[in-house]
Amino acid sequence: MTSVSEIQVDAEEINSLLFAAKNGQWNVVWKILGHPSKPRKPFLLNCIPENRRWGVLHQAIWWNNYSVVNKLLQFPTCDIRIKAKEGVSEIGPTGGKSAEEIALGFKRTEIAQLLKNNVSRLGAQAPETFHPLSSGLQDYVLSLLKVTLAAYKTAFQPQQIESKTFNDLLREVWQNVNAVPGRWKVARDKVAEAAYVVCEETCNNIKACKRKQEFYEAIINAYTIEENYLYDHLNTALRRQRQADYMPTADDLALGPYVLMYQLLLLFWNKLRKESSITYRRMRVSATDLEKYQVGTKFAWMSFVSSSVELEKAVMFPTCGPSGDKIIVFTIDTSTPSHWQPRNIEKFAMYMERERVFPAGAKFLVTNRTPDRTNTDQTNISLKLI
Template sequence: MGIISSSTRSIEQDRSDIQRMFAAAKLGNWGEVWRILGTPGRPLKPYLINLVPEDRRWGLLQQAVWWNNHAAIRTLLQFQACDKTLKAKDGISEKGPTGGNTAQQIADLFGYLEASKIIQNHITPESEEDIETYYDGNSSIENEEYGLFRLTLAAYKGAFHPSYVDKTKQLPVLLNDVFKHVNTGKNWIAVRDKVSQSLYPACKEASNVVSQCTTKLDFYKMIVNVYTDETTQLYTYLNTALRRQRDTGFKPTANDLALGPYILMFHLLLFCWRNLVREKTKTHRKMKVSARDLAKYQPGTKFTWLSFVSSSVQQQCAQIFPSCAPSGDLEVHFIIDNSGDSQWQPLNIEDYACYTEKERVYPAGAQFLVKGRSTKTGVPTIQLKLLGSE
């Protein structure tokens, strides 16, 4: 059920390809990179182009700048999925700090004026951020196979799940295995470091507080806490990243991939951490959506919310956050029945949240049935039933 119910057969192969591709780029062997990534006209794995894996600080575009290889820079930029705003993880080169720098900024730092000009003059298509909330599950094979969870596990496998991934294992089962590894001994320390390093280009504030956790409990608490910190807008970025998984031929942005390890860790806690208690009563969710999105929530239909979903057990505490919803000006009130047993029941995060809103959060990929629809005081009210998976 939901986005994370299919198999895990791509993880080991992607892991191998990521390692080979970045080893080749480090040596300036771009022929090997194209054999794995493909070419702009025939992309094979475009979802890897904006990746910075766990043992690297730069992406492919920054590595091409390192070599001052104009042909490689141009080829990478010709990929539709290439995100030239990709930022480096925290680090220092012989020319100085490069943490948070784009490929163009690194070219400027190294004095590679022509490389900088090539990147600067490249026009990147604008990314569509107002992705609708409603997802009916009719995705392409690319989406089912290469979701953000799978790609994160492939890129950060050493920290999250160093042992071999059985290709027949369903992803929910694998996630339980991943949490067992993270939760064992001092394995959480490596995960903390990788989550913090990956977060740095996307959200320095969250990266800093995560890196300072000195115990496993503090680390877990902080992962939950930063999600609720409205000053960073982290929840906006990560939920956009999760909703983007619906796109045909999943092509995550640099920001999506930088958030991947944090998103995975937060999802693991919602799924597996016993300190968070499942909510079985009704919850309330308020959003602002577009008319097109709202029209899809019709009685009898089933849909998936691909992102994490915040809700409240008290209607008066349910807040509307337009900044974390798709663009739209229509207010809608969801009343959700969580009484059936389900792995996607919302979790009580009150003890670790920044604000007291009686908040309950659904793991990413929860599926619902629309039971009814009405209008009260001019506001559409939609009755939902959380569907079970146990």
């Protein structure tokens, strides 16, 4: 089955999953998710798709079904911090409330205590930065984008899909959002809803956009505002992606529409010029991660990657990213013509850092590696975009 057809199957199962949970049909829920000891699609557990305000866990709480809640908590992917989308129920507004808060609101005291005693380990996952390309240069299918396209099929996908590959599907989605009258407004509302998870002000700014280009510019600008930590949340979510055993948090999935639109802009918006010269990136890593960047190694960065055309402006972001006591200064040759070339976003950025951003999933070859002559903790590594 191709990644494109998998997305369509996931879309159907997400709808079936949430419909079944809402109606207390737990046999259907287990058929889709599997069993905690033998999971089938556990990465869908924290999904709250378009036109839904609650996830599976919230619905089990509403049904006051202690055994179902207990079983859901046995899935390693179950995120007890999952927040409801904006909406009103019998207990009033539930937007932004956690599972435990909703349990308390409905006076499900035993379930609330169960949730309180449970410790989610999802957020403790160590986000990977380096993804080796061990079997050629095949395209990675970005798991977060894949689930987002399934969960928000009506909002983003055209009615008729002609694509055979994932990247072709992204192009179709872009054409649908960008060219079909009114579609950008649907995307705007979903992106604003996604931004609410991290920053209400960003959500309101995007929601207030009256023109399509204003909407596109707001997405890019918000990404560059360090104070709202959006950069941190988006790239942590992307670095948690796996080809197998994908375990997204609830917030990862909630941010999906924002991540998708930013990826589409970086790949296809003609207002963002491709960079084909040298760019620089400075990054702090552990000694173990440093050793992965050996000459001849091919790898992918699964997150959005900021770089600069000026070495002195290639600073490490203080709010997020990999950590360690080793410093790498990357010199990146971006001359290879491809849709992975970094885009010039400085016209729409909050700060003048001569910033060039690589789309998530860009692939590189390590061409050189030398210790820095003046800083024993720094290694200078040359990359070529492939």
